[in-house]
Amino acid sequence: MIDPQAIEIHRRLPAPIGEVFRWWTDPDLLKEWMTPVGTVEADVDLRVGGRLRIVMKGEGRVIEHTGEYLEIDPPRRLVFTWVSPYTGSVPSVITVELRAAGDGLTDLRLVHAQLPDEAARWHRGGWDAMLDRLGSRLHETEGLQHAG
């Protein structure tokens, strides 16, 4: 049951279910893998209604992600909201489901739902970054002009 604004990913991971669950919920472990670049700050208040905050820093960018835990059922299920500059006007929702696959392996299913539609992306995603870049370029040309 996936709405059109959702993605679903399956993965078999090389660790027992309890350990995989910890890597999703322990801030020190989240720091090890929850960023595409640079470093991570992670604050986790692991209870239903508790907040999470993940700040990805690197390549001159700081991207803050915040959310709230909606369901916590260790070690099988974790549901939380996920709000970043790239999500839409409503919080996106991430569901992580784990299942022991034998031999110390774990099957993971991740669903990221309520992602913004294309119109929202136009305004929030690409353009904000573009406008930042543009602003600095314009400053440069402005400077040149006044100097000349």
Add this chain to the structure above:
Amino acid sequence: MLEQLRPRGATVTELAAAHPISLAAVSKHIRVLEDAQLVRRTIVGREHRLTLEPTPLGAAAGWLDTYRQFWEERLDLLEARLRARKRR
């Protein structure tokens, strides 16, 4: 300037009228925008019309694909970390 282009584009003259800088300065700004591939110029008769380019990101992949890639990469790294941990 980009804000002004967002709804439906504008002509160079319209842009110049809305900014308290010389036409030469406006042209210079527009060239920067064109170089950055943010703006496309269409010439119809004597009118130079400027419109926003779709983002390069949008051209290559939809937003959902971008998020899919984000999570695939995150899970690749998680998998690598779990493997490394096991070897210790």
